[in-house]
Amino acid sequence: MLIELTDSPEADDEAFVIAQTRAFNAAFTKDDLRPLCVFVRDGNGSIVGGLTAKTCWDYLEIQFLWVDESHRANGLASDLMKTAEREAANRGCKHVFLDTLSFQAPGFYEKLGYSEFGRLEGFNGRHLRHFLHKSLAPSAYVQR
Template identity: 85%
Template sequence: MRIELTDSPDARDEAFVIAQTRAFNAAFTKEDVRPLSVFIRDGEDRILGGLTAKTYWEYLEIQFLWIDESHRANGLASDLMTTAEKEAANRGCKHVFLDTLSFQALGFYEKLGYSEFGRLEGFSGRHDRHFLHKSLEHLADVQR
């Protein structure tokens, strides 16, 4: 037996650990992890903005949200979030959560109705990581 430490793991090894963790979790809940991505493209099919997420266990987990700098402050980020939230509600999600760093978009998410439920300090020595959530129950009622 040996411990292996690496900063360049084999993709098969990572996939194995993920699969084993999901197999364990299956004893407690259903396996329903699904990717969810939303993109905004220009007339030449270039991505001007995008959102990546996953839905599982009645939650939407927003992972990345980005808008090209030349298209910010035009409501595109809100459009991406609204589209993702509606699709998550269609998939049966009742909640959404995400995290953002203090130099990113805390105020933006708060304007969309997100509430902070946790914070970690000291990222890169000076930034806070904010953990936010929001109920999607109002969307579930609309979807019915």
């Protein structure tokens, strides 16, 4: 046996481990992992805001949310979140979770109805990592 440590894995090796983990998980639940991305583009087609996420097992997992500084404070981030939540509900999701760092936007998510369920200290020596959750009310989102 040989243990290999690398910070530049072969793409096939990394994909193999992910596939094996998903195959194991499939014995216990359905395989319904789907990407979900929302973008805001300006008149030239350039992205000025975006959200990346995945839906799986009745959950929406928000991974990244970004709005260009020149477009902040005008509701775009809220629109991105609401659009993603609506699509997640349409896909059958009942919950959303995400994490954010203390210098990012925990208060923003709380204003959107998210509740903190955990936190870790000491990121870069001084920052907190907040873990947030929100239940989706199907009647508020599902388009019929």
